[in-house]
Amino acid sequence: MIPPKPHVAAMDAYALADLTPPPGKPLISFCQNESFRPPSPRAAKAAASAALDQHLYPDPDWTALRNAIGKVHNIDPAQIICGNGSLDLIGCLARAYLGPGDAALAPAHAYPFFRTATLSAGARFDTAPERELTADADALISAVMFDTRIIFVANPGNPTGTRIPRSELIGLRQALADDVMLVIDEAYGEFADHLNEPVFDMVALDNTVVLRSFSKAYGLAGARVGWGLFPPAITGNVRKLLNPNNVSAASQVAAIAALEDQTYMRETCAMTAGIRDRFCAQIAGLGLTALQSFTNFALIRFASPEAAQSADSHLRSEGVFLRPQGGAGLPDCLRATIGVADDMALAASLLKDWINKEGRS
Incomplete structure (x- = not known):
């Protein structure tokens, strides 16, 4: 039997959500950070229309999709790369710029x-302390080593739901050497866009990448469409590692149609925020801690891991x-994806029952 590479053998498998309900109970899943609302009807119609073209390969250059993204965000389509979810792009960045003797920081x-x-590329993964479960730019700067090549910052963060302001990201970038890449993962960016702190302009510094996803606010998790804005010098190297047909034709047209219905997307974000904030208030009323969230989930902190x-x-x-x-270093926490209001009320009620039964929070 041929053995795997040592660094792969040493890795833990990526932890998948357990979605097996107890016998006789329907599953109510708050595990996956999926949208509780289906995608725009325009997106569903567009995807259905692509069914007759399944004998053809999708556009490997995502031309129409990149143009649609560029129009919505007022950015250059030529600098956009699309992936099979943003995980596809994160993996390609790691393989292109990390290897044995390198490190990534988060x-x-x-x-x-x-x-x-990072580990799949054979590199070392380092972390920096957070401040009140929020990324800390100063701590990241202090944690940079001689071999640090990439800094990953999800903003808003997952699983915390917290975020740091644009000014701190700019300060972080300015403090880094030119040969250190900053990757800003904005998979939940649409839920914070109302704060009017875009960071796409930071890509002009030639060592910063900004990623986004259609899985969350647009409700297209099953379509697997992510994208990012990349400096030209990085674009070519990342594209060398991408599957040339990584985003299906149906997913591309669905994403375009979703982009064309910004009203629906903003309604989804507003509805999600309303249910989320009511749920967090209920949790606080039970004596539990729910962090302020800028996402479609809430992190609940308990008195102990037990x-x-x-x-x-x-x-x-x-x-x-x-x-x-x-797995994220928070054994005293549970993360709750925001679902429909009735299901969130049930979750809060069950937590109240648990507190009454156990006499603790």
């Missing part, structure tokens, strides 16, 4: 796939699945 409780992508595990077991016994966060 906040302590960063999106776990940053670690997976309390979080106990609450999780109680919820799961009723078919309600939140996502434990031990």
Whole structure:
């Protein structure tokens, strides 16, 4: 039997959500950060119309999609790369710019796939402390080593839901050497766009990449469409590693149609924020801590890892699945994707029952 590369053998598998409900209980999943609302009807219609063209390969250059993204965000389509989800682009960046003897850096409780992508390239993954579960630019600057090549910052963050302002990202970039790439992952960016702090202009510095996704605010998680704005010098190297037909034809036209219905997307973000904030208020009323979130999920902090595990077991016994966060260094936390209002009320009610039963929070 041929052995794997040592650095691959040493890796832990990426943790997938457990979605197996107990016997007799319907699954209510708050695990995946999917939109509770289907995509725009325009997107669904566009995807259906592409069914008759499945014998043809998709456009490997994503021409129409890049033009549509550029129009919405007022950015240069020539600098846009599309991926099979933003994970596709994160993985390609790691393979293109990291290897043995290199390191990537991220906040302590960063999106776990940053670690997976880094280790799969044979590089070291370092972390910097956070400030109140929020990325800390000063701590990241202090943690840069001689071999640091990429800094990953999700903003807003996953699993915390917190964010740092544009000014701190600019300060971080200015403090870094030119040969250190800053990757700003804005998979949840649409939920914070109302703050009017875009960072696409930072890509002009030639060592910064900004990523986004259609999976969250646009409700197209199943279509697997991510994209990013890249400096020209980086674009060519990343594209060498992409599958040339990475985004299906149906997904491309669905994403274009979703972009053309900005009203629907903004309604989704507003509806999500309303349900999220009501849920967080309910959680606070129970004596639990729910972080302020700029995403479609809420992070709930318990008194101890044991309390979080106990609450999780109680919820799961009723078919309600939140996502434990031990893999992100937060064993005392559960992350709840925002679902329909009735389901969120059920989750809050079950947590109240758990507190009454256990006598703790």
